[in-house]
């Protein structure tokens with residue numbers, strides 16, 4: 898499978914379930930952020946969402962293949 902993204906960077910938001918492209922790196926340098934432009938998508942909320950999903954999955958019996 899070829900992952901030919903339209904964006905030159907190809908990096909996506911790592912927030913669970915978010916499919917937006919990550920915001921581009923700062924023109925003056927620095928690493929590209931791992932999140933899209935949504936204010937509520939950041940390292941903290943992504944971590945909380947991952948935990949919430951894990952808890953939900955556990956409560957459902959973990960029947961997700």
Ligand SMILES: [Zn+2]
Nearest residue numbers: 910915933938
């Ligand atoms: Zn996002």
